[in-house]
Amino acid sequence: MTAPVLTRPAPPSWTRIARARVLLELRLFLREPQQVVFSFAYPVLMMVVFGSVFGANEVSPGVSFSQYFLAGIAATGIMLTSFQAVGMGIAEERDRGDLARLQVLGTPPLAYAGGKAGQVLLSTAAQLALLLAVAALVYDVPLPDDPGRWATFAWVSLGGALAGTVLGIAVSSGVGSARAAAAGIPALAIVLQFFSGVFFVFTELPAWMQQVAAVFPLKWMTQGMRSVFLPEQAAAAEVAGAWEHGRTALVLLAWVVVGTVLAARTFRWRRGA
Amino acid sequence: MQKDSLLPTTRALAADPREEPPDPGPVISIRGLVKRYGGRAVVDGVDLEVRRGEVFALLGPNGAGKTTTVEVLAGVRRRDAGEVQVLGVDPAVGDRAWRDRVGVVAQTTGAGNALTVRETVDHFAAYHATPVPGGELLDLVGLGATARTRVDKLSGGQRRRLEVALGVQGRPELLFLDEPTTGLDPVARRQSWALVESLRAAGTTVLLTTHYLDEAAHLADRVGVITAGRLVEVAPPAELGGELRREATVRWTEDGVPREVRTYRPAAVLRDLLAAAPGELPDLTVTRPGLEDVYLRLVGVPEEAVR
Ligand SMILES: Nc1ncnc2c1ncn2[C@@H]1O[C@H](COP(=O)(O)OP(=O)(O)OP(=O)(O)O)[C@@H](O)[C@H]1O
Numbered sequence: 369m370t371a372p373v374l375t376r377p378a379p380p381s382w383t384r385i386a387r388a389r390v391l392l393e394l395r396l397f398l399r400e401p402q403q404v405v406f407s408f409a410y411p412v413l414m415m416v417v418f419g420s421v422f423g424a425n426e427v428s429p430g431v432s433f434s435q436y437f438l439a440g441i442a443a444t445g446i447m448l449t450s451f452q453a454v455g456m457g458i459a460e461e462r463d464r465g466d467l468a469r470l471q472v473l474g475t476p477p478l479a480y481a482g483g484k485a486g487q488v489l490l491s492t493a494a495q496l497a498l499l500l501a502v503a504a505l506v507y508d509v510p511l512p513d514d515p516g517r518w519a520t521f522a523w524v525s526l527g528g529a530l531a532g533t534v535l536g537i538a539v540s541s542g543v544g545s546a547r548a549a550a551a552g553i554p555a556l557a558i559v560l561q562f563f564s565g566v567f568f569v570f571t572e573l574p575a576w577m578q579q580v581a582a583v584f585p586l587k588w589m590t591q592g593m594r595s596v597f598l599p600e601q602a603a604a605a606e607v608a609g610a611w612e613h614g615r616t617a618l619v620l621l622a623w624v625v626v627g628t629v630l631a632a633r634t635f636r637w638r639r640g641a
Numbered sequence: 642m643q644k645d646s647l648l649p650t651t652r653a654l655a656a657d658p659r660e661e662p663p664d665p666g667p668v669i670s671i672r673g674l675v676k677r678y679g680g681r682a683v684v685d686g687v688d689l690e691v692r693r694g695e696v697f698a699l700l701g702p703n704g705a706g707k708t709t710t711v712e713v714l715a716g717v718r719r720r721d722a723g724e725v726q727v728l729g730v731d732p733a734v735g736d737r738a739w740r741d742r743v744g745v746v747a748q749t750t751g752a753g754n755a756l757t758v759r760e761t762v763d764h765f766a767a768y769h770a771t772p773v774p775g776g777e778l779l780d781l782v783g784l785g786a787t788a789r790t791r792v793d794k795l796s797g798g799q800r801r802r803l804e805v806a807l808g809v810q811g812r813p814e815l816l817f818l819d820e821p822t823t824g825l826d827p828v829a830r831r832q833s834w835a836l837v838e839s840l841r842a843a844g845t846t847v848l849l850t851t852h853y854l855d856e857a858a859h860l861a862d863r864v865g866v867i868t869a870g871r872l873v874e875v876a877p878p879a880e881l882g883g884e885l886r887r888e889a890t891v892r893w894t895e896d897g898v899p900r901e902v903r904t905y906r907p908a909a910v911l912r913d914l915l916a917a918a919p920g921e922l923p924d925l926t927v928t929r930p931g932l933e934d935v936y937l938r939l940v941g942v943p944e945e946a947v948r
Pocket residue numbers: 640678683701702703704705706707708709710748
């Protein structure tokens with residue numbers, strides 16, 4: 369059989385594959401009960417627990433417990449759907465042989481990362497919408513009504529989700545097996561939550577814990593979220609006496625850059641080649 | 642499997658037309674390939690050329706280095722020494738356009754995820770310029786009836802077939818099949834053979850590994866026997882073993898005792914035997930070694946061990 373002599377068409381662009389991957393990643397995410405419960409629904413569960421236990425108690429005059437902790441829970445949700453879900457997911461895909469398949473297909477790593485990022489952004493948006501709805505409707509947390517606060521909410525969420533995604537990709541290269549990832553990554557996430565003032569009022573934590581937390585994004589995401597959900601006068605109660613938006617943006621951006629470089633340099637389709 | 646039922650298959654799988662007329666050079670050329678693990682050479686100086694359009698089978702015992710060789714050729718494992726060209730490109734630096742021309746079915750089957758079979762092939766269609774249509778692809782590997790089953794719920798053999806489907810989906814010019822039929826039932830094996838035959842008819846070059854000698858004999862234009870990382874012989878299946886092949890064994894029973902003589906000239910032995918025999922020679926046979934016998938001797942298994 370002689371094939372007609374023509375050009376072998378170029379393989380599809382990386383953006384086309386990335387788009388297909390976003391849909392695939394979403395499907396897989398939704399079909400993984402573990403992900404749905406421990407990453408997606410977990411913040412809502414936290415909200416229910418905090419709301420039920422502390423009810424309308426006040427952290428400070430005019431700031432209810434539910435309101436204060438909504439900030440930390442939203443930030444945690446972003447970390448779970450990005451950093452934790454991505455880190456565990458990739459380790460599992462590597463063990464399962466999914467990534468070896470992608471490698472032999474010549475999948476551009478950028479298309480793979482793009483698929484992850486797209487899935488993270490969409491599932492994070494859905495998660496936050498659900499969380500805010502529950503907080504507002506069930507626990508009477510007042511939601512902001514000025515666009516400036518929503519803009520802050522948007523960039524803090526976006527920065528946190530992107531940092532979490534690239535750091536999740538990076539951590540999956542170092543963590544080893546899926547089993548190690550499933551044990552190590554959530555443990556790391558929990559420790560960060562304790563240090564970053566998700567479970568306690570941040571200013572009541574020992575200074576050394578505050579300083580450790582200040583290195584990582586979660587503390588800054590939580591603080592950024594407080595600036596969205598807490599009244600303006602609450603800024604005075606922060607460690608710096610202000611919301612520190614500039615510094616928050618800088619830390620998140622720095623982690624996006626560091627995470628991207630780390631992810632790009634350490635990413636492997638398979639363990640040990 | 643009827644030949645004519647394969648005709649549409651052949652068309653479906655025709656490799657993508659390419660710019661230049663197929664160059665006459667080898668599709669795979671390996672010189673002095675070495676791969677070491679912790680100082681131990683598991684591939685130890687392999688030289689090999691595979692021609693365009695050829696089906697080449699690598700045979701060899703467990704741990705001989707077949708998978709390692711295939712992985713180096715497929716560009717997923719680094720080598721320690723040697724020159725390797727696959728479709729004119731060093732696989733260690735093969736880019737996306739190169740990978741697009743190469744199909745790979747690895748030895749290890751993925752555990753599968755929560756997607757259905759059909760969703761999986763539909764998704765991976767997005768990775769190729771001119772993929773084989775999904776329904777056709779599933780029929781080719783006999784997965785048409787399981788299209789709606791989740792991949793992680795498939796049987797091992799079914800997952801194997803899906804891997805094969807994904808390996809040929811992009812109409813590769815060169816296909817690596819590492820033990821494609823291990824774990825398949827006899828019907829599925831024949832189906833895989835038919836697939837390889839139609840690939841060959843469509844001009845695809847195939848490098849496969851197998852432990853089934855009948856498979857190698859049936860499919861391959863040439864086979865290479867690799868043992869302890871060295872390629873000990875390369876020949877068409879019917880000629881493998883050269884001298885070993887021509888040695889015949891004459892067996893008969895004399896006074897109730899089985900006798901046998903090995904010879905390159907069985908006719909002469911028979912003449913002498915018949916001349917000396919008073920009547921019938923019970924259990925008289927003349928046999929030549931089959932592929933399996935030759936293979937066992939090539940890989941150095943002492944005959945007593947397998948008798
Ligand atoms: N990642 C690795 N690290 C160390 N040794 C390895 C690794 N991969 C393979 N080996 C060794 O290399 C040798 C060749 O392995 P290979 O998988 O190539 O054999 P094979 O011929 O494909 O065997 P089989 O028929 O069992 O598939 C084996 O001895 C194996 O133990």
